Amino acid sequence: MNKKLVAALSGGAALLMALTGCSSGDDSDNKVNDWAKQVCDQVQPQLKKIADANVSIQQVTSDSSKPADVQKTDSAAFQSISDAYKALGSAVNGAGAPPVKDGATTQQEAVKELNATSAAYAGLKQKVDALDTKDQAKFADGLTGVAEELDKLSKSGDDALQKLQSGEVGKAMAKQPGCQKPSPSASDAASPSADS
Numbered sequence: 001m002n003k004k005l006v007a008a009l010s011g012g013a014a015l016l017m018a019l020t021g022c023s024s025g026d027d028s029d030n031k032v033n034d035w036a037k038q039v040c041d042q043v044q045p046q047l048k049k050i051a052d053a054n055v056s057i058q059q060v061t062s063d064s065s066k067p068a069d070v071q072k073t074d075s076a077a078f079q080s081i082s083d084a085y086k087a088l089g090s091a092v093n094g095a096g097a098p099p100v101k102d103g104a105t106t107q108q109e110a111v112k113e114l115n116a117t118s119a120a121y122a123g124l125k126q127k128v129d130a131l132d133t134k135d136q137a138k139f140a141d142g143l144t145g146v147a148e149e150l151d152k153l154s155k156s157g158d159d160a161l162q163k164l165q166s167g168e169v170g171k172a173m174a175k176q177p178g179c180q181k182p183s184p185s186a187s188d189a190a191s192p193s194a195d196s
Helices: 002-017 030-060 067-094 103-129 136-155 159-164 167-175
Strands: none
Touching: 030 067, 030 167, 067 103, 067 136, 103 136, 103 159, 159 167
């Protein structure tokens, strides 16, 4: 039941990690680097917020967790993730179009995708809030439904983010400390990405 939720969340994190890129390249145009720095300086706190929210869900995910505790934690985590994606959309929007070919289109698509992801997590929060915690079986079924939606969300259109991190912009973003994957507050099983 909850293990599906954790697996789906891991996929959701992959959507965001598309922003972090791990390519290194030759020195790019200063304008592109300046654009990447402006975005990435605002990305890091949001990546951390998402990582911490994922950890809180994993910590409450056990068969001994009470439905009310799971609901409260998941609801807060989804709200936090929704807020983080909204802030990421604002960061990309506020930075303006990256100074590359089709930069305005790339920016608009990324902002649209980030805002849609924010709205989808807000929707998941509402669904979790509406679950019946007094009936364990109904709650488990409802949580499975949430996990399935989360799984679809994590697999859905990260094309805009991948496009944002491709080419010159991606290389510039990969160099910025703010776009590096943060360590969550609690220990994480993910392999460290120390390559730059």
